Each structure stands twice: as structure tokens, then as C-alpha cells.
Amino acid sequence: MACQFSKDGKYFAQITSEGKLKVWNTLSNTFEQEFTPDFHLTSPCTCLHFISSEAASKSGSPRKKKRKESLGESNTCVALGTSNGRLLLYSLVKGDLEYIVDSATSQSVNCLSSITNEFVYSGADTHVIVWNLSKRNVSSKWNAGNDKIYAILLTPLGDKLLTASKSIKLWDVKSKEVLKTFTGHSSPVTMLEYINPRSDAADAYVVSGSKGDRLLSCWNLNDSVDGKNAVASFLMEDIVNNLSIFVDHDGSSRMAATVRSGVVHIYHHTLNGKKSNKPIKPKTTIQIVSDSGTKDAVNPIYITAAAYRSAETLCICYGSAVVQTFEDITISSYKKVQCLLREDIHKKTVSKENQVTKVRTPVVGNDVHYLTTQTSSAPSKRKNDGQQEVPMEKRLENLMVNEEDSSSKVPKANNAAQLLIQGLHSKDKNILRTVLFKKDEQLIKNTIKRIPLSLITPLFEELTKLIQGKTLSRQVGLTWLKNLILIHSGLLLSNPDLSSFFGEALGSIEAGLALQSPRNKLMGRLELLIAQINHTPQQDSHDNEALLVFNDKASSDSENEGMEFEAHSSSENEWEEEDSEGGDNENEKVDESDYENDDGSDEPMSS
Known part of the structure; x- marks a missing residue:
């Protein structure tokens, strides 16, 4: 930030x-x-x-x-x-x-x-x-x-400009030419601060800090000095976030570097043009903590930035992004670590709210007499100990279960919305079939209204599978899909993938509509055939009866069951007469054949 x-x-x-x-x-x-x-x-x-x-x-x-x-x-x-x-x-x-x-x-x-x-x-x-x-x-x-x-800095005279990426370039503003290039950082430079110890443009420095190095580098801006190497480097415990510089009257420079870990490093160094071989360590490190209430444990408070008021006074900003606190502190140069104990702002606000909203319970003595609907205000002869006994009738009434109230308050185990939610989460086909194959229109509407919006897409996918099925599943799926579109039309229209979302369902519906005309023709023909079959007269019952019934009396005694045939409506006498007439005719034919000979005479043939 x-x-x-x-x-x-x-x-x-x-x-x-x-x-x-x-x-x-x-x-x-x-x-x-x-x-x-x-x-x-x-x-x-x-x-x-x-x-x-x-x-x-x-x-x-x-x-x-x-x-x-x-x-x-x-x-x-x-x-x-x-x-x-x-x-x-x-x-x-x-x-x-x-x-x-x-x-x-x-x-x-x-x-x-x-x-x-x-x-x-x-x-x-x-x-x-x-x-x-x-x-x-x-x-x-x-x-x-x-x-x-990543960083830019204009010199106080306005004639030179510094730009920083991984390397730092010194530009001439009028000619827009690079005068010097400083290299030494391994990551992009995000912090540039100008230092002029003696108010002389020839003796000017710039301090740079990158977002990946734990060192602050100081570079000499004098044209006569080679800028390949840093004049001084300052050691930190973390990456720099904020930098403030103060120059004393004697030319010494004071620097306060706020790092990512939430502490401030104080440096005191005099820049005289000579190169420092070793990194400069901080003179003092300032940190802020709060009492956690436990022994040997403290909570650190993050310092966001710091700025010099004077040589020995520093304004620090600490807290969070929501609540910031500013305080002027005096730097103790003789301490290596200056730890400040402050009250946590968040805990302080909570305690104030508790004080405002605190509710105190009134103190009640033991001689208080409680009146109920079952007791009267008349004084009791027994010793009043502050506790009123509940009568036995009231206790029995409390033990009794009211069936009407209990049945109305107990939740239903087969709640359609809960079952549908459980089925969509677990992908259980039995649960989904139990819920989706219900034909009550009002139940379907109430179920769709009660399911969460996040389950609309899984429900639509399940309904698409039903529509692709056979007649019963298609009918059920279309009923659910119609109510789903009517209730959640706004949510479905806000979906950017609406065309692909409805692709499979529309394809199944169009395929069903293409078969609707042949299906209607077939249904019409079937209805005509059924009507004709229902109007044909019923045949007589004797058409289905057998013409002859023959009983085999010569069958063995072991075969007790004989074959039975139903007799014709005509009597046995008529059947015997027909048989005798047939026999006479056959005898006549035999006699005629016996008397016929080769000569054509009527004499009988010898055997």
C-alpha cells in the first residue's frame, strides 16, 4: 500500500x-x-x-x-x-x-x-x-x-532526474540524456530519497531500497565520482517500506527506515564521500508491543511509517489499515532496542462496548414471594423460604404430551426440499427419483423455491437427463423444468453461458416435438381400431362347442379317465340313423360288385 x-x-x-x-x-x-x-x-x-x-x-x-x-x-x-x-x-x-x-x-x-x-x-x-x-x-x-x-525522484534544483528499475539512471532533464547509471540491486528499486549534507549540489547522495534486498544503498551523485559501487550500505532485518531522512547542522545524516516486519531502524552516519567497507548497522531499533495478559508473552503492534519532527523526535504511525494511531516519541540513542508498551486499540474498543452494553442483574433477597396462576396472594402458614412449589396438577400437565402440538412441531422426515438438497449433493439416484417423480404441482413449486441458488445448476443437469429418457421421465422432467424456469428466470438469464446451458434440453425437446405428429396419427388409428372392436356383436356360445363327443368304453379299467367331448345339439338317435343309412349303402355296393362278372351278367361270382 x-x-x-x-x-x-x-x-x-x-x-x-x-x-x-x-x-x-x-x-x-x-x-x-x-x-x-x-x-x-x-x-x-x-x-x-x-x-x-x-x-x-x-x-x-x-x-x-x-x-x-x-x-x-x-x-x-x-x-x-x-x-x-x-x-x-x-x-x-x-x-x-x-x-x-x-x-x-x-x-x-x-x-x-x-x-x-x-x-x-x-x-x-x-x-x-x-x-x-x-x-x-x-x-x-x-x-x-x-x-x-518503479521509482522516480527529481532533484531539488530540478535539473536532474533519477529513475529506478533494477538499475538507477541519472538523467539530464533538458537534454533527456543519461548521465550516470548505478547498479547493485538484485530486484526492482521501489524507494529513492535525496540527501544533501552540506547544501551543495556537488556533494549530493541518493539512498535506494529495493523490494527484495535487505540493504539500503547510498550512491554519490557527483559527476566526478564513479557510480558503479555504492558509497555506503545500511543493514536491515527485512524489506524497507518507508524512509525518512533528517540532516543535522554539522552535516551528519539521520535515517529512519520502517521495514516490512513492523519495526523502525534508526541510523546515524556522516557522508563525506569515502566508501564504507562494511554494512552499517542500526543504532537503535524501535518496536511497539501490547500486553497479552499472559506471563512472558506480548503481541507486536505493526508500525506503518515514521517521519522526523526533529533530530531526536520521531512521529510514528502504528496500528492496522482501518485504525491508525500517530505518536511523537523521543529516540533513545543509548538503547539498542527501544520497546514501547501500548494498549491494543482493538481490545480497547471492545472493552468500551462491553461497558456501554453491560446489563446488571438486580440483587434479590430470600424473602421474595413469587405469584403464579396456580397460587394465590394469601400468605402461607408454612415458612416462606423464597421458593414457590409448583402444584402436582401442573407437574402432571407438563409431563403429558399434547399430540396436536407435538405432531405440528415435529419436522417431517420426508421433506422434499431437504431430500432434494441431499440427493444433489450426494448424487444418490434413489433419493433423486423419490423426489423428482412427484406430480404435485404445488409441491414442485415449493420445493424449487426452498433449495439454495447454488444448486440450481445441478438440478437443471438432472432434469436434462430426465428429459432425455422415456415417456414418464420426460413428462416429469418437463414439469420440473417449467416451474424452475418460471421461478428462477432472472438467475438463468444472468448466466453468460445460457445457450450452452440449455443446449441439451432444447435438443431433447425438439426431438420429441418432431415425433409428435407421427405419434398423434398412430394414436388416432389405435383409437379407431379399439372403437370397432368394442362395437362388433358377440358370437353365440354354441359356436365354441364341440361337434362330437365319443366315450371309449373298451378302455382298460386302469384308465379311469376318458376323454370327454361335448355333444352336438342333435340327439343320439339321429346320429345312429345316419350311421345305418351309410351302412346300407355300403352293403348295396358290395352286393352289386359280387354279382357283376366279366360277361356283364348278373350271376354271382364263384369264390
């Missing part, structure tokens, strides 16, 4: 992880302002820098200018860089944006630096962009190389 103190140390600004700008007053230890850009979700703020913008105040009327000058107000502004190449100027006096400058590029603004209220220098990807605040446009832009710029 980008954070910075103002030049006078009055304000502290920070960009949160949500893209909001928060400003605190360090003198009064109060939260002043909070600003959320309209486009903080699509193009959040990436960096900030305090400037004293007189250019912004020029837009006002002359009367307002004179009034502000008479009141002695300084229009302190915060320049904000965004990820889509815009520069926002936020006024602390107005509590709103002054104006927005667009670079007409989509390059992210990663760092900002300025010494006047007219020009602001920024690093956008691999380019350097110069913003003109008075004209509210981009003054110039040039390419700084192939590496992305």
Missing part, C-alpha cells in the same frame, strides 16, 4: 487495498478524509505524492484568493496516479478532486515526484511523463529504456 507524509509532517495519506485514499492529521491524531474515485474498481490508484498546488487555486476568483491569503490557508493537494494513465489532483481543503489530467495512454502510473507546484514527473511503464499542472496537460514524454520504472 502506497503511503507518504506531507512535507511539513501534518498529514499522512495512504492508499488502501480497495483503492481508497485515506488522510489523517498527525498533529491531532484524527482521521480527516476519505476519498473513493468513481473508477476505483476498473482503474485503481497506484501511487500518491503531496504537492502544494498554487496552480489549482488560480482557477478561483481574485476575491477568494485574497480571502485565502488573508486567512493563511495553504491548498495542500495529493496527486494520485492510476492504472489507466490518469493523474488525479485531490484537494484537502475542498475534500474533493480539483481536476483530472489524462495522458491519452493506457500505461499505468507507478510513481510520482515533484519539487514545485507546476510540474509533476511520473514513471509510466517504461516511459517518463511530465505533467503540467498549470495547463493541465502532458508537457513531455520520453522512453527511459526497456525496464519498467
Whole structure:
């Protein structure tokens, strides 16, 4: 999170992880302002820098200018860089944006630096962009190389510019040429601070810190000195987050480095141009803890940033991103570790809430007499010990179970919504078949309304499988699908994959509609055939009877069961007459054949 103190140390600004700008007053230890850009979700703020913008105040009327000058107000502004190449100027006096400058590029603004209220220098990807605040446009832009710029610093005279990636380049602002290159960091440099011990431009230094090294490197900006190696290096226990420098009257430099672990390292060193062979260790390390309430155990409190008020006074900011506390402390140079014990802010707020919402129970004596509906207010002859006995009738009533109430309050074991949720989670086919094969329309609607929205997609997939089945499963699936679409139409329409989501179901429905016409024709023919069969007259019962019945009397005695045939309606006498007539005819034919001979005479043939 980008954070910075103002030049006078009055304000502290920070960009949160949500893209909001928060400003605190360090003198009064109060939260002043909070600003959320309209486009903080699509193009959040990436960096900030305090400037004293007189250019912004020029837009006002002359009367307002004179009034502000008479009141002695300084229009302190915060320049904000965004990820889509815009520069926002936020006024602390107005509590709103002054104006927005667009670079007409989509390059992210990663760092900002300025010494006047007219020009602001920024690093956008691999380019350097110069913003003109008075004209509210981009003054110039040039390419700084192939590496992305993570930090930028303009010297106090405004003639030289420092840009940092893994290496640090010193530029001439007018000619836009590289004067020197400093190399030595193994990761991108994110921190640059200018040091001028003797107020001489020829004796100037820059301190750099990267996001992967636990060393702060100091480089000499003098043109006559070779810049390949660092003049001094300062040892830290973690990566640097914030850096503050104070120069004494004698030329010695004091440096407060806030690291990622939440402590502040204090260094005291005099830069005289000579190279230091060993890394410089901190003189003092400041840390803040809170009492955890247990023996030999403390909770550390994270220090966000620190800034010098004077040579021996340091303003520290500690707490969390939500609650920040500012305090001026005196540096103890004779202590190696300066540990400060402070009360935890979160525990303090909780204790206050408990005090406000605390409920005290009134103290009641033993001589209190409780009245109930079963007891009267008449005094009892027995000794009153403060406890009222419940009558036996009331106890028996409490033991009795009211069937109506119990049946109404006991939850149903076969609750359709619960079974459906369980079946969708476990993919149990038996449970899903039990629930989905119910034809009650009202039950289906209530079940769909009660299932969570996260189970709409699994339910739709199961219904698609039912639609692809046979007649009964297709009918059940279409009923559930119709009610699902009617109830959750808004949720289904918000799905971006709606076409693929309904693909299989629509294909099955279209296939069923294609077969609807032949199916209707077949049903019509079947209905005609069934109607014709129902209207045909019934045949007589004797058509199904046997014509002859023959009883075999010569069968053996062992065979007791004979074959029985049903007799015809005609009598046995008629059947015997027909048999006799047939026999006579046969005898006549035999006699005629016997009397016929070869001569054709009627004499009988000899045997």
C-alpha cells in the first residue's frame, strides 16, 4: 500500500487495498478524509505524492484568493496516479478532486515526484511523463529504456532526474540524456530519497531500497565520482517500506527506515564521500508491543511509517489499515532496542462496548414471594423460604404430551426440499427419483423455491437427463423444468453461458416435438381400431362347442379317465340313423360288385 507524509509532517495519506485514499492529521491524531474515485474498481490508484498546488487555486476568483491569503490557508493537494494513465489532483481543503489530467495512454502510473507546484514527473511503464499542472496537460514524454520504472525522484534544483528499475539512471532533464547509471540491486528499486549534507549540489547522495534486498544503498551523485559501487550500505532485518531522512547542522545524516516486519531502524552516519567497507548497522531499533495478559508473552503492534519532527523526535504511525494511531516519541540513542508498551486499540474498543452494553442483574433477597396462576396472594402458614412449589396438577400437565402440538412441531422426515438438497449433493439416484417423480404441482413449486441458488445448476443437469429418457421421465422432467424456469428466470438469464446451458434440453425437446405428429396419427388409428372392436356383436356360445363327443368304453379299467367331448345339439338317435343309412349303402355296393362278372351278367361270382 502506497503511503507518504506531507512535507511539513501534518498529514499522512495512504492508499488502501480497495483503492481508497485515506488522510489523517498527525498533529491531532484524527482521521480527516476519505476519498473513493468513481473508477476505483476498473482503474485503481497506484501511487500518491503531496504537492502544494498554487496552480489549482488560480482557477478561483481574485476575491477568494485574497480571502485565502488573508486567512493563511495553504491548498495542500495529493496527486494520485492510476492504472489507466490518469493523474488525479485531490484537494484537502475542498475534500474533493480539483481536476483530472489524462495522458491519452493506457500505461499505468507507478510513481510520482515533484519539487514545485507546476510540474509533476511520473514513471509510466517504461516511459517518463511530465505533467503540467498549470495547463493541465502532458508537457513531455520520453522512453527511459526497456525496464519498467518503479521509482522516480527529481532533484531539488530540478535539473536532474533519477529513475529506478533494477538499475538507477541519472538523467539530464533538458537534454533527456543519461548521465550516470548505478547498479547493485538484485530486484526492482521501489524507494529513492535525496540527501544533501552540506547544501551543495556537488556533494549530493541518493539512498535506494529495493523490494527484495535487505540493504539500503547510498550512491554519490557527483559527476566526478564513479557510480558503479555504492558509497555506503545500511543493514536491515527485512524489506524497507518507508524512509525518512533528517540532516543535522554539522552535516551528519539521520535515517529512519520502517521495514516490512513492523519495526523502525534508526541510523546515524556522516557522508563525506569515502566508501564504507562494511554494512552499517542500526543504532537503535524501535518496536511497539501490547500486553497479552499472559506471563512472558506480548503481541507486536505493526508500525506503518515514521517521519522526523526533529533530530531526536520521531512521529510514528502504528496500528492496522482501518485504525491508525500517530505518536511523537523521543529516540533513545543509548538503547539498542527501544520497546514501547501500548494498549491494543482493538481490545480497547471492545472493552468500551462491553461497558456501554453491560446489563446488571438486580440483587434479590430470600424473602421474595413469587405469584403464579396456580397460587394465590394469601400468605402461607408454612415458612416462606423464597421458593414457590409448583402444584402436582401442573407437574402432571407438563409431563403429558399434547399430540396436536407435538405432531405440528415435529419436522417431517420426508421433506422434499431437504431430500432434494441431499440427493444433489450426494448424487444418490434413489433419493433423486423419490423426489423428482412427484406430480404435485404445488409441491414442485415449493420445493424449487426452498433449495439454495447454488444448486440450481445441478438440478437443471438432472432434469436434462430426465428429459432425455422415456415417456414418464420426460413428462416429469418437463414439469420440473417449467416451474424452475418460471421461478428462477432472472438467475438463468444472468448466466453468460445460457445457450450452452440449455443446449441439451432444447435438443431433447425438439426431438420429441418432431415425433409428435407421427405419434398423434398412430394414436388416432389405435383409437379407431379399439372403437370397432368394442362395437362388433358377440358370437353365440354354441359356436365354441364341440361337434362330437365319443366315450371309449373298451378302455382298460386302469384308465379311469376318458376323454370327454361335448355333444352336438342333435340327439343320439339321429346320429345312429345316419350311421345305418351309410351302412346300407355300403352293403348295396358290395352286393352289386359280387354279382357283376366279366360277361356283364348278373350271376354271382364263384369264390
